[in-house]
Amino acid sequence: MTAKDFQKIEPGIHVFPWKLGSVGLVWGSRGINRVVMGDADAQALADHLAAAHPVLKVARRAPAPVAETARRIKGLAGGKKDSLRDIPVDLTGCSDFSRGVYGSLRRVEPGQVVTYGELAQRAGRPGAARAIGRIMGANPVPLIVPCHRCVGADGALTGFSGHGGIELKARLLHFEGFVRNPQHADGIAHLRRRDPVLRKVIDAFGPYLAVPDRPGPPYDVLVRAIIHQQLSVKAGQTIAGRVVALTPGPRFPSPQEMLALDPTLLRAAGLSNSKVSFVRDLASRVADGRLNLRSLERMTDDEVIATLTEVRGIGVWSAHMHLIFHMGRLDVLPVGDLGVQNGAARLYGLGDKPSAAQMEAVAEPWRPYRSLGAWYLWRSLEGGGL
Template sequence: MLSLDIDEAVSALRASDTHMANLIARVGPFELALTDEWSPFQALVRSVIFQQISTHAGRAIQGRLFSLFDGSAPEPDAVLQTTPEELRGVGLSQAKEKTIRNLAVHAADGTLPDQVAMEKLTDEEIIKTLTIHRGIGIWTAQMLLIFNLGRPDVWPVTDLGIRRGYKIAYGLDELPMPSELRDIGDRWKPFRSIASWYLWRANDL
């Protein structure tokens, strides 16, 4: 994560409450794999793929999509050279195919900020910049902030994995609502991305 002492962050989370401390003990060291070698366009493509589907399905579609581009995350120009049928053939819905193609247009013409430009923006500015694009909502922008840009204090309260993870870690009978999680997350500032990672891992326990 950007300019972050991970040990300090994990210690602060551990001290926040007993349930989080127990979760950290069960999961182990924080090991978030960043995709910072990818451009924002490539990271957004991945996030679009994973919108509202399971991790297993998302990985399968990503693999088939990347196979169209020699096994690599596609560049904007390469996407624009494909047909809609080719992209949908890997398992993308019509809406996701159009979103990815639209992003490719804006990345190619420079209206989608690159990595250097993104690094100069705040989290809120990035979300505002990205969500003007078709098919890009707050969740998709937040995934880029966490996994591509390594921002340490992102809290994706609408994410189903976060909601399920909190239910598991805190022994709840029902999934917490996003509005509830929004307030709960205040205790983990400014390390909510790290808290998110641990809650995602709770689903694997």
């Protein structure tokens, strides 16, 4: 494919569905000049692009070079390794430096990654990693210029301009064959091999993303977990923000600060009387050394559960969530979680409320990766593989 192919067609807009959400393409006489992806609503995306480019028509039937571009993009989520390097792009409006960076990035093959610092070196500007990050964020044609293959110096995924953010970036890398975490890759292979039902969900969704690349401090994670109990995500976030604002800095009040605060301030921030007592009990145990959060890493799963449930307001479910989502433990089965129960009931026909024994029987083949199995049950409720 060359720019001449685009000179033969009228500029326009085309939106198409794919495995990871709708994709919108905008093109002119020099090639593709804009790619927008990740939005689940194809019509909303088409309307958005039409409003942004009022002189262009939305083409329901894409002309040949655009149809080929769409076909090849769809192939990426199916595991096809295609660099898309020959697809012409129009980077008019980008600086010479940006165009050089994008050109260098297009030479990174599918299944490989490059750090912002390495990309700066290749562009002849060592030390310009932050500038590279800004250029990635302004990339007008993601996928074709594969900014999802650019990662932090520590391998963290950092940001991504697509609609799905970091999660979409991780899924793209997974489908291209990049292994971010060998343990997770082994677990996924084990589940696919041992459970054909769960295999469909894994193949639809992709990577295991329970643990953030840069987990927060364990004390802050536990305070946030207590605040969010029995609340919607939005309400929990609002109250958590108010508690953070009670002391200087971007984190929750330290254990000592929490104990020094007038409890009426915590209640005014939105905490119930019981939750005030819960966070103060946590703070007291951390402050006086009864709860050594660093020592949790050396404990077995059962020991972590026993230790955390000594804190008022932290039950077995909260301890399970801490093990899976903060500590990254791989063989935890939260049989009491409603989402896991619903996912198992739906996938395995276990009735409205499966018993703990039924859940354990389903998950037995998953050992020693039951955390991964539980996480894919949660994803199945969002439509993954169903």
